[in-house]
Amino acid sequence: MSHQRLPQQPRPAPPQQPRPAPPRRSQPPGTHRPLHLAAHFPGVNSTTVWSDPRSGSQIAFDSFVHLARTAERGLFDFFFLAEGLRLREHKGRIHDLDVVGRPESLAVLNAVAAVTERLGLAATVNSTFNEPYELARRLASLDHLSDGRAAWNVVTSSDAFTGENFRRGGYLDRAERYTRAAEFVATARELWDSWSPDGTPRPFAHHGRHFSIEGEFTLPRSPQGHPVVIQAGDSAEGRDFAASTADVIFTRHGTLAAGQEFYADVKGRLPGYGRTADDLKIMPGVTVVVGDTDAEAQEKATEIRRLQVSPQNALLAAEQVWGTDLSGFDPDGPLPAFDPVVDSDVVQGRVRQGDPRALAEKWRGLARAKNLSLRETAIEATGRQSFIGSAATVAEAMSHFVDSRAADGFILVPHLTPGGLDEFVDQVVPLLQERGAFRTAYTGPTLRDHLGLSHPATRQTPKDAAA
Numbered sequence: 001m002s003h004q005r006l007p008q009q010p011r012p013a014p015p016q017q018p019r020p021a022p023p024r025r026s027q028p029p030g031t032h033r034p035l036h037l038a039a040h041f042p043g044v045n046s047t048t049v050w051s052d053p054r055s056g057s058q059i060a061f062d063s064f065v066h067l068a069r070t071a072e073r074g075l076f077d078f079f080f081l082a083e084g085l086r087l088r089e090h091k092g093r094i095h096d097l098d099v100v101g102r103p104e105s106l107a108v109l110n111a112v113a114a115v116t117e118r119l120g121l122a123a124t125v126n127s128t129f130n131e132p133y134e135l136a137r138r139l140a141s142l143d144h145l146s147d148g149r150a151a152w153n154v155v156t157s158s159d160a161f162t163g164e165n166f167r168r169g170g171y172l173d174r175a176e177r178y179t180r181a182a183e184f185v186a187t188a189r190e191l192w193d194s195w196s197p198d199g200t201p202r203p204f205a206h207h208g209r210h211f212s213i214e215g216e217f218t219l220p221r222s223p224q225g226h227p228v229v230i231q232a233g234d235s236a237e238g239r240d241f242a243a244s245t246a247d248v249i250f251t252r253h254g255t256l257a258a259g260q261e262f263y264a265d266v267k268g269r270l271p272g273y274g275r276t277a278d279d280l281k282i283m284p285g286v287t288v289v290v291g292d293t294d295a296e297a298q299e300k301a302t303e304i305r306r307l308q309v310s311p312q313n314a315l316l317a318a319e320q321v322w323g324t325d326l327s328g329f330d331p332d333g334p335l336p337a338f339d340p341v342v343d344s345d346v347v348q349g350r351v352r353q354g355d356p357r358a359l360a361e362k363w364r365g366l367a368r369a370k371n372l373s374l375r376e377t378a379i380e381a382t383g384r385q386s387f388i389g390s391a392a393t394v395a396e397a398m399s400h401f402v403d404s405r406a407a408d409g410f411i412l413v414p415h416l417t418p419g420g421l422d423e424f425v426d427q428v429v430p431l432l433q434e435r436g437a438f439r440t441a442y443t444g445p446t447l448r449d450h451l452g453l454s455h456p457a458t459r460q461t462p463k464d465a466a467a
């Protein structure tokens with residue numbers, strides 16, 4: 001299958017990029033908090049630079065194999081696949097960036113399990129549009145097939161647009177989505193625990209608000225007992241859900257200050273659920289650009305941002321903020337002077353973050369302060385925190401981030417499929433290892449071992465205990 005490739009664009013003056021983090025005072029090796037690393041297979045978003053001649057296929061198995069094997073060579077904790085259950089639309093047409101397609105995660109991970117040995121395998125699967133018996137079975141199957149490497153990123157979906165692809169239609173409001181998600185995860189865990197410790201099936205019954213199940217589960221307890229549960233949602237409900245039930249939280253809070261605030265907030269919620277700070281690992285999604293020198297990395301990062309935010313993408317990002325057609329605007333000219341349309345249907349399948357008026361004001365403030373064009377503003381406003389610099393600068397900054405309790409590790413989102421992790425693994429991982437901040441070998445076979453999570457105890461019935 002061929003990709004939508006964005007044409008190369010003429011280049012106006014490069015916008016300012018975030019500067020690489022200044023080198024920190026070095027701590028002696030062995031005094032750093034250990035960090036966790038995961039690899040995100042770049043999805044259908046503008047992170048991926050399709051115009052790069054090194055870009056491969058988004059859906060060919062070779063691409064998954066290359067990225068997963070690179071992550072395993074780098075001793076990463078897990079390989080992560082996102083999910084989208086409907087192609088997004090922009091102004092009533094399929095969003096270009098979704099045209100590359102995205103295969104179903106568990107199918108891919110079952111195949112990747114066969115070509116890797118230790119790497120954790122994390123599938124994003126929605127709890128609003130699935131059923132616990134079926135999904136628990138698929139996840140337990142992956143855990144068995146991979147000898148204990150399965151993880152489930154529980155997402156709830158936040159738009160009615162996605163719901164239209166499903167029988168129930170529409171969607172559930174946020175509180176109800178999280179009530180369903182909590183019952184879903186609890187039911188899956190009951191199913192995973194339902195066989196007796198000696199390996200015989202036991203009758204199973206769950207009657208709750210959302211699910212009613214009676215029978216037996218089809219599989220004995222899997223190697224991890226419970227596959228690792230990841231959560232990715234940012235509301236108060238999402239954070240409580242993670243604090244009460246998840247093993248890992250995937251976040252977008254990637255700057256040091258925002259990371260520390262999020263970290264303190266989420267870890268502070270754990271004792272309320274009888275859990276300790278170590279029971280939940282916080283892993284922001286970040287991008288990394290490595291160069292021979294800091295200056296070269298900075299140049300590369302600027303180039304990558306310009307390829308990610310082409311003139312068309314800049315207009316598209318501005319249309320998402322302003323909620324209206326801006327096709328008459330010059331991407332190299334100023335931002336719209338008018339206020340955004342609040343109840344807009346320009347974007348379908350992507351949640352509008354916060355109040356569009358406040359967001360538009362933020363964009364205008366950025367443009368004024370730095371004298372930026374519309375495209376340059378989009379480049380600045382849509383960029384995620386990145387670690388940019390020489391391998392030494394990146395290793396130092398990442399380790400400092402974890403030492404400062406802004407995260408327990410990172411989910412790396414490369415801009416190239418499938419070679420986007422090669423440099424990081426070859427150049428940064430050895431430096432993290434030298435600092436004693438990252439493992440030099442896998443210490444156990446399961447993903448729980450990599451993450452330092454305990455294996456859940458088998459649930460005993462009074463009959464088991466008596467036996």
Ligand SMILES: Cc1cc2nc3c(=O)[nH]c(=O)nc-3n(C[C@H](O)[C@H](O)[C@H](O)COP(=O)(O)O)c2cc1C
Pocket residue numbers: 081082083084085124126154155156157158174232233234235236237238239250251252285
């Ligand atoms: C970092 C991050 C990654 C996410 N990835 C996905 C995804 O791959 N697929 C999906 O359907 N939803 C994804 N979501 C959406 C969330 O699961 C959730 O539905 C959404 O954030 C709304 O919940 P909230 O109001 O608690 O934030 C992601 C959210 C975050 C914060």
